[in-house]
Amino acid sequence: MTTFPGAETSRVPRDGLPWTPGAQPLMLAPMQGITNRALRRLFVEWVRPDVVFTEFVRVRRGSRRGLSAADRDEVADEPGGIPLVVQLIGVDAGALVAAAQGAQEAGARHLNLNVGCPYGYGRMTPGSSGGALLGAPEALPSILRALRGAVTGGFSVKVRAGYEDPRQILSLLPLFEGEGVDFLVLHPRTVRQGYAGQPDHALTAEVVGATRLPVIANGDIVTAEEGRGVLAQTGAAGLMLGRGAVSDPRLFERLRGRAPARPTPEGRSRELGRYLRALVERYRNLFCGEDQVLYKLKEVVRHVPDPELADVFRDLKRCRTLSAFLGHLRQLESGAQQKSP
Numbered sequence: 001m002t003t004f005p006g007a008e009t010s011r012v013p014r015d016g017l018p019w020t021p022g023a024q025p026l027m028l029a030p031m032q033g034i035t036n037r038a039l040r041r042l043f044v045e046w047v048r049p050d051v052v053f054t055e056f057v058r059v060r061r062g063s064r065r066g067l068s069a070a071d072r073d074e075v076a077d078e079p080g081g082i083p084l085v086v087q088l089i090g091v092d093a094g095a096l097v098a099a100a101q102g103a104q105e106a107g108a109r110h111l112n113l114n115v116g117c118p119y120g121y122g123r124m125t126p127g128s129s130g131g132a133l134l135g136a137p138e139a140l141p142s143i144l145r146a147l148r149g150a151v152t153g154g155f156s157v158k159v160r161a162g163y164e165d166p167r168q169i170l171s172l173l174p175l176f177e178g179e180g181v182d183f184l185v186l187h188p189r190t191v192r193q194g195y196a197g198q199p200d201h202a203l204t205a206e207v208v209g210a211t212r213l214p215v216i217a218n219g220d221i222v223t224a225e226e227g228r229g230v231l232a233q234t235g236a237a238g239l240m241l242g243r244g245a246v247s248d249p250r251l252f253e254r255l256r257g258r259a260p261a262r263p264t265p266e267g268r269s270r271e272l273g274r275y276l277r278a279l280v281e282r283y284r285n286l287f288c289g290e291d292q293v294l295y296k297l298k299e300v301v302r303h304v305p306d307p308e309l310a311d312v313f314r315d316l317k318r319c320r321t322l323s324a325f326l327g328h329l330r331q332l333e334s335g336a337q338q339k340s341p
């Protein structure tokens with residue numbers, strides 16, 4: 001069985017990596033709207049991912065202002081000694097460099113460029129950034145070179161398989177290697193695909209074999225068995241967990257063999273209740289006003305697809321007040337899975 005050494009042995013960054021080489025890190029994925037510093041701290045305290053990522057930090061074209069005060073608070077937060085990777089999304093090399101320098105001045109040690117977000121042309125993200133960079137890859141060399149020159153610690157790229165061509169990634173590997181990228185995180189779907197279909201972890205295996213860079217495998221890992229399977233299939237240097245972790249924080253512990261591979265239905269209900277209640281408390285401290293706290297909690301709840309608890313999750317998504325939300329949480333915490341009226 002694959003063993004995951006866990007945070008104790010993987011805290012010391014070396015050679016630009018936020019983990020000890022060979023330690024098979026389990027990383028918490030960047031998730032815009034979700035993996036804010038309150039949620040990251042909860043994960044660090046409860047299940048100690050080996051590496052955590054910020055949500056993407058938007059870097060607007062033409063901006064030379066570095067980071068906003070709010071972004072500086074996010075990127076400086078490295079609780080419990082767990083390495084934090086700060087992710088930037090943007091397309092303007094000068095602005096990205098200014099943001100990277102601002103992040104480093106605020107204490108960031110590891111920077112990552114988003115080359116995967118499928119909403120790179122929209123209101124959410126600046127210019128043709130994120131996954132849209134794969135649609136115009138001629139912009140990538142100067143961006144990578146500028147960032148590599150500015151980043152004093154680790155510099156990584158989180159990338160999709162391609163824009164339309166699921167094998168595009170293979171043609172980009174010499175570029176990533178040549179421009180001094182330290183590691184890659186690969187979500188093996190195309191940008192056009194969004195979240196449809198399945199991630200192609202056979203492609204991840206091919207990429208692992210085709211590059212000397214460490215590759216972190218990401219995509220649709222929601223159980224310990226799947227995580228171990230992806231690692232065995234791909235030979236990846238580690239795993240990144242997104243939606244699976246947000247809907248089951250103990251997935252980290254399950255993968256390390258420190259929690260049952262699957263919880264009982266009652267145990268799952270209690271765990272989710274405890275997790276969401278802890279988030280309520282932390283979100284009250286981070287966000288302003290009950291409406292925003294409720295909105296942010298619902299962002300998490302949206303990513304808990306659990307057919308056995310569908311009724312209570314439907315109620316949590318619909319409720320209009322935090323006190324109603326807390327009322328539904330009690331049902332989860334009791335471990336009962338009765339249908340709501």
Ligand SMILES: Cc1cc2nc3c(=O)[nH]c(=O)nc-3n(C[C@H](O)[C@H](O)[C@H](O)COP(=O)(O)O)c2cc1C
Binds near residue numbers: 220243
């Ligand atoms: C709501 C949401 C927000 C996301 N935000 C980001 C982000 O800020 N940066 C990024 O690189 N990827 C982002 N992603 C992609 C995830 O990091 C991850 O690559 C993807 O969800 C596949 O992994 P998973 O199946 O483990 O969730 C986001 C995904 C979702 C569902």
